Amino acid sequence: MKHLISMRDLSADKILKLLALAESLEKDPTQIDLSRRVMAAVFYEASTRTRMSFESAMKRLGGEVIAMVGTSGTSVEKGETLADTTKVMARYSDIIVIRHPLEGAARYVSEQVGVPVVNAGDGANQHPTQSLLDLYTIQKAQGSLEGLKLALVGDLKYGRTVHSLAYALAPFKPEFYFVSPKSLRMPAHILSNLTRMGIPFQEKTTLDKIIPEVDIMYVTRIQRERFPDREEYEKVKNAYIITAELLTKAKDNMKVMHPLPRVNEITTDVDTTKYAYYFDQAENGVYMRQAILSTLLGEA
C-alpha cells in the first residue's frame, strides 16, 4: 500500500490487516518508532478533529508534524497550483495528509509527489480514514464485523461518512436499516450498488421499531441548510433524536456511534449509558491513524 486515497482501493484483507495493527498499537504503541519522520498536514479547509487526531497519532509514535491549515496567507492565495504546493510539502516531509474541498484532489496529489499521501477528505468524495476508524470501532464493540445489523440514521443523502461506511462494510455481509426523512434518503446509486452486491437493506422513516433489532446505530446530524423550506425541517428535526429513554428497548450489545460533532441528535443523557460509543470512536481514530501512518511509512 503506497497511498490511502479511497476505500475502493482496499481489499477486505488489507482492511483487516489495518484493523489488526490498530488493535495492536492500541495495546502497545511502543512497538513502532516514527522518530525523525515528519508528517505534513496540508489542510485546505478547516478541520479540528481529523487534523488533531492525525497529529496525535504521529506524535504518540515519536514523529513530528508540520501543518498548513487553511489557505489564508499561503502561496495558494498567490495562485500556486495544488501540484506545486504539495510537491514542495513533499520535500519537507515523509508523508502528506491532505484535506481539500475538491473531489479527487488527494488522488491527483498522490500521482504528483514522491511520498505517501493520505486522503483526509476530498470534498463530498472520500474520507477513508474515517471509514476505517468506524470499522475498527464496530469490530471492537461487537467482536467481529461479520453479519451485523446496522441502522444508519439522519442525513443519508449528503452524509459522506454513511456512504463510505455502507461500502466499507459490504464485504462483511451486513444488514442495513436506512432511517431518514424522505428528502434525505440514501442516494439511489448507492442503493442500486448495494442491491447489486447482494446487501439486504430496508429504508425507514421512523426509528422506534428497529431499535431492538440492531447491533450498531450510526447517527448523523440533520443540518437545517439541507432543507429548502424551514417548515419541512421543523417537521423532521426531532424525529431522529436519540434519548436514553428510547434506548431502553435496545439489545445489550447495541452501541451508538456518531462521527461528531453532534448538536442535539443524541441527548447528553445517553452519554452515561452502556450504549454510548461515540467518544470511544473518536479515540479509536488515533489508533487507526497510527496504523495507517506506520503502514505507509514502511514501519509496520
Place this chain on the structure above:
Amino acid sequence: MKVLKVDAIRNGTVIDHIPAGRVQKVLAILKPRETDVVMMGMNFPSKAMKKKDIIKIEGRELTQNEVNGIALMAPDAKVSIIRDFKVTQKSVVQIPDVIQGLVSCPNPKCISNSEPMTTRFNLLDASGSELTCHFCERVFSAHEMDHI
C-alpha cells in the same frame, strides 16, 4: 440513380452512423483546423438508426485518440478512410478502457476542472455507456461528457 447528398471526398475520413444530434459533439472532438474541409450532415434517414448524422473531412486521417473520442460520443459510428475516392479501410469504433485528456469531467467540483491536468476516465462496462472519473470517482453516462 444514387444521388449523393454530400459531396464525395478524394482523400480523407468519413464518420458515418453518428446518432442524430451528436454531430456537434463529434466535431468538437475532431477540432477541425482552419485548412480542413469539413462536410457535416444531420438527420439523414437510416435503416438501422432511423436518423443519423455524418461527417466527412477532406485530407485528414484520424489519430487513435480522436477515434477513441468518437467512440465515446457515437459508439456505433463507422470510420472510413478514403483514398482517391475509394474506401480503403472501414472500422467500427471501440471505446478504450481508459480515456485520457479528451473529455472534461461533468462534476464541477472535480479537481480536474480546476488544476492544469490531464483528465482520465475508466470504462465501467464493455458497452461504454458508463464511465467513472479516475479522480472524483463519480460515474457518468457517455452522453454527459463534453470535449475539452
